Amino acid sequence: MGCFDLHIHSRHSDGRFTPEELGEKCKKAGLAGAALTDHDSVDGLEAFLANDGIITIPGVELTSQYRGRELHILGYCIDWRHPALRRALAQVVAARNERAREIVERLQKAGIALEWEEVAKGNGGFVGRVHIYRALIRKGIIGEDPEKAGFNHYLGPEGLAYVPHREFPTLEMIDLVKQVGGHPVLAHPGRIHPERVHPKQLDELHDLVEELCAAGLEGIEVFYPVHTQETVAALSALARKYKLFMTGGSDYHGWENEPGPGAATVERRYIEELLTDSLPERGEKQTKERTDSCDKGDKL
Numbered sequence: 001m002g003c004f005d006l007h008i009h010s011r012h013s014d015g016r017f018t019p020e021e022l023g024e025k026c027k028k029a030g031l032a033g034a035a036l037t038d039h040d041s042v043d044g045l046e047a048f049l050a051n052d053g054i055i056t057i058p059g060v061e062l063t064s065q066y067r068g069r070e071l072h073i074l075g076y077c078i079d080w081r082h083p084a085l086r087r088a089l090a091q092v093v094a095a096r097n098e099r100a101r102e103i104v105e106r107l108q109k110a111g112i113a114l115e116w117e118e119v120a121k122g123n124g125g126f127v128g129r130v131h132i133y134r135a136l137i138r139k140g141i142i143g144e145d146p147e148k149a150g151f152n153h154y155l156g157p158e159g160l161a162y163v164p165h166r167e168f169p170t171l172e173m174i175d176l177v178k179q180v181g182g183h184p185v186l187a188h189p190g191r192i193h194p195e196r197v198h199p200k201q202l203d204e205l206h207d208l209v210e211e212l213c214a215a216g217l218e219g220i221e222v223f224y225p226v227h228t229q230e231t232v233a234a235l236s237a238l239a240r241k242y243k244l245f246m247t248g249g250s251d252y253h254g255w256e257n258e259p260g261p262g263a264a265t266v267e268r269r270y271i272e273e274l275l276t277d278s279l280p281e282r283g284e285k286q287t288k289e290r291t292d293s294c295d296k297g298d299k300l
């Protein structure tokens with residue numbers, strides 16, 4: 001049958017492992033295939049796609065904003081070398097880093113001895129709140145933090161150094177994925193407003209999905225570690241209604257206490273569209289890598 005984990009992060013965003021290490025872990029977990037979906041980065045894809053013995057699918061997870069809320073859009077089978085994608089990602093990362101710098105400045109103003117270099121060291125160009133958080137822990141400013149109280153105190157929306165996101169509009173991101181030949185998918189809807197995925201309270205999610213579909217959304221992430229059975233059932237119904245394909249993945253980052261690769265997966269039958277993709281509409285040269293990596297699925 002074959003299961004696929006279509007949501008994994010490497011150290012090219014906020015994950016712990018290299019794309020090569022992730023390929024090995026996915027194989028050990030017995031997966032038929034996996035997609036690397038770093039936040040706003042495609043830098044790990046070349047190495048990830050070179051993993052053999054497993055079907056590898058190029059992906060990305062784009063941070064975006066929709067009516068004041070943060071939404072993540074997964075893009076699969078993208079032409080990851082496309083200049084339009086590279087340009088957009090460079091802008092996203094610049095905005096992200098600017099935000100991180102402002103957060104560090106606010107911490108410093110609050111009397112916390114934390115240098116930017118300490119935060120940014122060892123990161124592949126991507127600096128987010130999680131890196132600031134880890135730097136605060138390394139410096140002993142935040143101790144054991146099982147309930148995330150330390151995180152919230154400093155970095156949460158009510159925290160003393162919080163700076164709001166300045167993300168790109170969701171519809172633009174969906175458009176970008178389409179523009180570079182990919183399939184846009186709404187990530188982990190159960191995390192947007194968990195209570196609203198309850199079958200009786202799905203109205204808002206319906207409205208959202210309807211609007212995103214009109215903009216070109218093609219899939220929805222149904223299988224995800226925190227999605228309950230009830231959530232999966234509700235999202236499956238939503239997928240049927242809007243003719244979206246279903247995806248799934250672990251959102252593995254490699255940090256302690258996280259479920260490993262394969263903690264949530266999607267069966268092959270749901271993602272044939274991703275694996276076979278539609279050849280005729282592609283340009284020849286620019287989509288070669290994408291064709292190669294996605295078509296590997298046909299042969300296995």
Ligand SMILES: [Zn+2]
Nearest residue numbers: 061072187188
């Ligand atoms: Zn996400």
Ligand SMILES: [Zn+2]
Nearest residue numbers: 007009061251
């Ligand atoms: Zn993710």
